Amino acid sequence: MAAGETSTAAGHPIARVLPLLSPAHLDRDFDYLVPADLDEIAQPGVRVRVRFAGRLVDGYLLERLPRSDHNGKMMPLERVVSAERVLTPDILRLATAVAARYAGTRADVLRLAIPPRHARTETGGAKKSDGVKKSTRSAAGAGDTADDSTSPPEDPPLAEAQGAGAVGDSAPEAVDGEHLSRSADTDSSTGMDGSTGANISAAAQSHIGVDASAWGRYAHGLGFVGALAQGKGVRAAWQALPGEDWAARLAELAATVVAAGRSAVLMVPDQRDLDRLLAECVALVGDSAVGLSAGLGPAARYRRWLAVLRGQARIVVGTRAAVFAPARDLGLIAIWDDGDDTYAEPRSPYPHAREVAMLRAHETGAAFVAAGFARTAEIQAVVESGWARDLLADRQTLREVTPRISAPGDSDYALERDALARSVRMPGVAFAAARSAIKENAAVLVQVPRRGYVPSLACAKCRTPARCRHCNGPLALPHSGNGEAASPQCKWCGITEAAFRCQACGARALRATVIGAARTAEELGRAFSGVPIRASGGGEVLDTVEPGAQVVVATVGAEPLVRGGYGVALLLDGWALLGRADLRASEDTLRRWMGAAALVRPRGQVIVMAEPSLATVQALVRWDPVNHAAAELEARAEVGFPPAVRLAAIDGTTASIAELLDATTLPDGTEILGPVPLPPTARKPFSGTDSPAEVERMLLRVARSDGAPLARALTAAQAVRSSHRSDAPLRVQIDPVDIG
Numbered sequence: 001m002a003a004g005e006t007s008t009a010a011g012h013p014i015a016r017v018l019p020l021l022s023p024a025h026l027d028r029d030f031d032y033l034v035p036a037d038l039d040e041i042a043q044p045g046v047r048v049r050v051r052f053a054g055r056l057v058d059g060y061l062l063e064r065l066p067r068s069d070h071n072g073k074m075m076p077l078e079r080v081v082s083a084e085r086v087l088t089p090d091i092l093r094l095a096t097a098v099a100a101r102y103a104g105t106r107a108d109v110l111r112l113a114i115p116p117r118h119a120r121t122e123t124g125g126a127k128k129s130d131g132v133k134k135s136t137r138s139a140a141g142a143g144d145t146a147d148d149s150t151s152p153p154e155d156p157p158l159a160e161a162q163g164a165g166a167v168g169d170s171a172p173e174a175v176d177g178e179h180l181s182r183s184a185d186t187d188s189s190t191g192m193d194g195s196t197g198a199n200i201s202a203a204a205q206s207h208i209g210v211d212a213s214a215w216g217r218y219a220h221g222l223g224f225v226g227a228l229a230q231g232k233g234v235r236a237a238w239q240a241l242p243g244e245d246w247a248a249r250l251a252e253l254a255a256t257v258v259a260a261g262r263s264a265v266l267m268v269p270d271q272r273d274l275d276r277l278l279a280e281c282v283a284l285v286g287d288s289a290v291g292l293s294a295g296l297g298p299a300a301r302y303r304r305w306l307a308v309l310r311g312q313a314r315i316v317v318g319t320r321a322a323v324f325a326p327a328r329d330l331g332l333i334a335i336w337d338d339g340d341d342t343y344a345e346p347r348s349p350y351p352h353a354r355e356v357a358m359l360r361a362h363e364t365g366a367a368f369v370a371a372g373f374a375r376t377a378e379i380q381a382v383v384e385s386g387w388a389r390d391l392l393a394d395r396q397t398l399r400e401v402t403p404r405i406s407a408p409g410d411s412d413y414a415l416e417r418d419a420l421a422r423s424v425r426m427p428g429v430a431f432a433a434a435r436s437a438i439k440e441n442a443a444v445l446v447q448v449p450r451r452g453y454v455p456s457l458a459c460a461k462c463r464t465p466a467r468c469r470h471c472n473g474p475l476a477l478p479h480s481g482n483g484e485a486a487s488p489q490c491k492w493c494g495i496t497e498a499a500f501r502c503q504a505c506g507a508r509a510l511r512a513t514v515i516g517a518a519r520t521a522e523e524l525g526r527a528f529s530g531v532p533i534r535a536s537g538g539g540e541v542l543d544t545v546e547p548g549a550q551v552v553v554a555t556v557g558a559e560p561l562v563r564g565g566y567g568v569a570l571l572l573d574g575w576a577l578l579g580r581a582d583l584r585a586s587e588d589t590l591r592r593w594m595g596a597a598a599l600v601r602p603r604g605q606v607i608v609m610a611e612p613s614l615a616t617v618q619a620l621v622r623w624d625p626v627n628h629a630a631a632e633l634e635a636r637a638e639v640g641f642p643p644a645v646r647l648a649a650i651d652g653t654t655a656s657i658a659e660l661l662d663a664t665t666l667p668d669g670t671e672i673l674g675p676v677p678l679p680p681t682a683r684k685p686f687s688g689t690d691s692p693a694e695v696e697r698m699l700l701r702v703a704r705s706d707g708a709p710l711a712r713a714l715t716a717a718q719a720v721r722s723s724h725r726s727d728a729p730l731r732v733q734i735d736p737v738d739i740g
Contacts, residue, residue, distance in 0.1 A: 008033050008076070012064035015042055015077055019052050019059040020107045025719035027105040031068040033076040042077060045085030047117065049078040060087045060110065084122055086114055086309065088326045090364060095324075097359050101707075102734045103648070103714040104349020112345060113324035118302040210255045210284065214248070217241065218393050228256045228367055231331060235361065235368040237379045238391040239625060242402045242598045243565060246371060247273075250334055251280035253369065254315045258285050262331030263314045267322050267353055269340035270557075271295055272543055277336070278317045285315060292318035292325060320345060320353040323360065333357050334369040339376045339584070339591045344737045346683070352735070354378060358387075373598050373625065374591035377636060380629035381643045390626070398623060403569075403600040405621045407612040430607045431527065433568045437604070438531055438549045442567025446524065446553045447596045449576040457488055459502040460509035467503065470495050475510075524551050536560050556592040565601030574610025574617070583641055583739050586616045587632055593620050640671075642735045646707035648700040648714060649733045651678060651685045656728035657698050664717035666700065667709040673699040679738040685731035695729070699739070707734075 015034045019026070032050055034042045042048070048061050056078055068074065087110070095109040215221030218238070227234040240246045254264035266281070268274050274291050281289035290304040290313040307313040309326045316325040320343050323333070335343070335357050343353040354370070355378075361368035368388065370379045382388045408427050434444045457466040457475045466475040468490035475488040475497055488497045488510065501508055524533055528551055536542040537555030544561045545552060552560060556577070577589040597606045597620065610617050619628035637644035650657050657675070666672075675696040678684065684695050702710045714732050721730070 008036060012066050014065040014068045014074075015048070015061050016063040016065060017048060017050055017059045017061055017077075018106060018110075019050060019057045020110065021052070021057060022105070022107065023719075023722040024105055024715065025723040027099070027107060027719070029062060031065070031070050031074055033074050034064070035076050038077055038080055041080050041083045043083075043085060045087040046083060047081035047086060049081055051075050051078055062087075062092070082117060082119075082122060084117075084306070084309075086117075086326075088309070090330070091324060091326055093363055094356070094360050097363060098351050098356055099349060100711060100715075101355065101359065102349035102351050103711040103718070103732050104351075108348045109351070112321060112347060112351075115302050115305050116298065118299050121299045121303045122306065210252050210259060212252050212256065214245075215252070217397050218391055220389075221391060224391060225253065225256055228253060228332060229260055231260050231262065233361070233365040233367050235382075235388040236370075236391040237375065237383050237388050238369055238371040239375060239393075240371060240373050240598070241393050241398060242373070242594075242600070242623065243602060244401075244598070246336065247277040247280045250277060250336065250369075250371065251284055253332060253334065254281055254289075255284040257331040257367070258288060258314045260331065262329045263308075263316070263327035264332040264334070265316045265318075265322055265325050265327055265330065265357075267318060267320065267333075267335045267343075267357065269337050269342045270319065272541065273336065274317055274319065275543075281315050281317055288313055289315035289317060292316055292322045294319065294321065323353045323356045330360070330364050330366040332367045332369070333361050334371060337372045337374075337591070337595075338370050338379060339372065339374065339588060341737055348731075350731075350733045350736065352737070355735075358382065362387075372591070373594040374587070375625045375629040376587060376591075377629055377633040378643045380626070380633045384630075384633070392626065401602045402623050403597060403602060403604040403606050405597060405606040405608070405623070407608045407610055407617050407621060427609070430570050430609070433605050433607060434528070434551070434570060437567030438528065438551075440567060441547075441549045442601075442604075443545065443547065443549070443562050444551045445559060445566045445569040445596060445599060446551060447556060447559060447569065447571045447592075448553060449556055449573050457510045459505060459507050461507035462502060462505040464502055464504040466497075466500060466510055468493060468495060468497060475500070524553065534560075554596075557595070559596050559599055561599065565604060566599055567601065567604050569596050569600045569604070569606045571596060571606065571608040571610075574608055578610065578614065578616060583636075584737070587629070590616050590619055590625065590628055594623075594625065597623075640701055641739070644704070646702050646704050646710060647735055647739065648710060649736045649739065650698045650700065650730070651682070651695060651733070652730035653694065653728055654696060656726070656730040657696070659726060659728065660714075660717050660721055660730060660732075661698070663720040664713050666713055667702055667706045669702060669706065670710065671701040673701060682736075682738045685729045710734075 013034050015032045016029045017032050018029055021027075030050070030052070042061060042064070044061055044063055046061050048059050049056050050059050051057075058081070061077075061080075091110075091113055092106075095106050095113055098104070098109045099106045212222065212225040215225050218224075224234060224236055240249070250266055254266055257264045266277060268277055271293055274293055278289060278291040290307055292301065292304055292308075294301075296304070304313065305325070308316055311328045314327070316322050316327055318325065335354055338354040345351050345353070354376075358368060360366065369391075370388070379388070383390060406429075408429050434446075437444050457477060458464060459466060466488065467473065468475060471490060471493045473490045473493060476491050478489050488500055489495070490497065499508075500510060532548075532550040534542065534545060534550060534552045535554070536552060537558040541558045542552075542554075542560035544563075547563050552562075552566075554560065571593055574589070574593075577592065578585060582588070593608060600606055606620075608617060608620060612618075612621075615631065616628065619625065633644065636642065641647070650660060652660075654675070661672075675698050678695045678697050682697075700710065700714075711734060718732065
């Protein structure tokens with residue numbers, strides 16, 4: 001051997017590696033030589049460091065090959081960072097499908113799917129090292145580590161999991177109901193050694209006591225649980241009854257799957273729901289359930305993720321990132337309240353956890369459950385396509401557990417006639433119901449759409465929104481801690497507007513367009529003298545409150561639980577939720593209302609302050625989320641909005657958008673809409689440290705059947721653009737939550 005040459009491994013000396021590179025045109029595999037001293041630990045799925053374009057980059061080893069198609073000089077692997085095989089075939093298949101669905105790169109998806117390595121956690125407390133250097137790592141030492149934490153080296157190569165492009169072509173359309181021929185009980189084992197990898201023995205599984213009798217209240221509920229116990233890939237949209245202990249029901253489904261020797265992934269919107277669901281799962285299966293969320297520290301999160309990877313944990317409860325959890329032999333993936341906006345990933349390629357969950361269930365043959373009190377148009381679409389089935393209670397059962405819901409109206413004229421309504425922003429009938437509940441020693445829930453004191457002001461004469469004279473920002477009334485009157489203040493620049501004059505009519509008087517949680521609590525404190533007033537929202541969210549006479553003022557989504565349920569729930573300022581300039585305003589409003597109403601006991605009362613004739617209000621009164629979702633889906637199909645169509649949003653400057661469209665060969669029939677202003681709630685795209693002042697949005701609309709071709713066209717155009725080293729700010733999103 002000549003001086004300076006590296007001895008290569010015998011048999012399969014080629015390592016196919018996916019470098020974690022951001023440019024779209026580099027989203028492909030590269031071949032490297034495997035040094036002889038790394039032969040034993042350089043196995044599919046490990047993290048590696050390779051030299052690319054003169055610099056060291058991270059990557060994943062996908063496959064070992066006897067030869068390469070590359071005829072030029074190949075570089076050797078620089079080092080194997082860890083012998084832990086963190087990239088499983090199942091996750092690689094999913095990452096490939098998600099990248100194809102959202103016009104992104106596998107590297108970006110894998111950054112979302114696999115958490116950063118925590119060396120001390122991975123080695124069980126051993127001294128942290130920078131990796132396995134090829135000059136110092138011995139084969140014997142590699143074997144010691146691999147024996148404890150990795151699968152046998154004879155596993156099939158990861159490259160086979162990519163499906164030669166087939167996954168990206170067919171999977172996105174499969175959940176649209178167009179390719180539903182895949183067998184529901186497809187073998188979905190992802191264990192690297194071909195086994196389930198469970199640490200729960202068959203004897204232990206047989207002793208997992210799961211009382212699923214509560215599912216008998218739903219049509220086909222017990223049959224659904226039985227199908228899970230048999231390992232079938234059933235799929236359902238479950239509408240929970242008011243007052244249902246949804247966490248216990250989902251835990252029962254997961255425990256049923258675990259008892260059958262498989263794993264389950266359960267997703268929830270936030271930490272509060274995670275803690276509740278995890279407690280129910282631990283009560284049934286013990287340490288086999290773990291929680292994954294961004295709130296955990298790096299060490300704790302990586303430790304739990306490794307427990308899932310190694311088969312020590314069979315139930316994963318987490319937020320949106322849990323959809324990528326490397327659960328072995330996945331039998332169930334469930335999502336609670338899929339309409340919550342926290343499921344939308346803010347990082348490239350901006351996938352939605354619900355869509356990723358359906359992709360994974362379809363590809364692995366696992367069971368799928370979309371659960372909630374309300375229903376989104378997206379779930380209704382897959383139900384109507386036949387991909388999933390309804391899991392509902394009959395109307396008689398629903399009437400027995402639903403509180404009495406009414407909408408007395410919330411017009412300014414009605415409020416002006418009622419002296420009490422003018423002070424506490426609710427009609428007399430609502431005040432009477434609250435007073436009656438307090439006399440019965442029951443808690444009263446008051447839901448307000450916004451936190452703060454008076455977060456929105458308008459001219460008292462012409463109703464024109466009050467704006468700052470300096471920056472044109474909205475004016476709000478801050479809370480005065482000492483009880484003295486405060487002057488309006490700009491929410492943008494912070495300047496106090498002591499001498500307001502309406503720009504439209506010249507009037508000086510102001511009125512509140514919506515009352516915040518702090519002001520509502522203050523007014524209710526005066527109306528219900530001597531009754532405890534509790535606030536939940538912002539930085540102080542209450543998880544639970546003790547039963548008893550009290551008034552709980554909570555912002556939407558921050559309503560605490562009370563044992564036995566609330567006596568009355570008052571849903572204030574409904575127009576503030578319904579009047580938002582958002583495609584999903586009515587759907588989201590109904591979801592938030594139902595979430596609060598479900599906390600009321602069966603004999604309780606729910607009063608919503610909104611126009612009674614609105615379809616969303618009527619859906620709440622009848623407790624009919626399914627028909628509301630069907631009507632919402634039909635309305636969107638009529639005007640051409642997702643999920644009836646596939647929509648791509650391209651955000652950037654005028655020049656960067658034009659550059660991308662010039663390089664894109666769009667499918668026939670593509671509609672180009674725009675440019676339009678970027679929605680106020682959407683973040684600006686950026687490149688490096690640049691943040692453009694003017695950002696616009698271009699929308700591309702195609703039929704659902706053309707969704708995959710559109711994603712491929714945009715992926716190819718981004719590859720061309722990145723190969724030209726264009727650094728103008730640009731962002732591509734498929735079916736974004738905020739359309740504008």
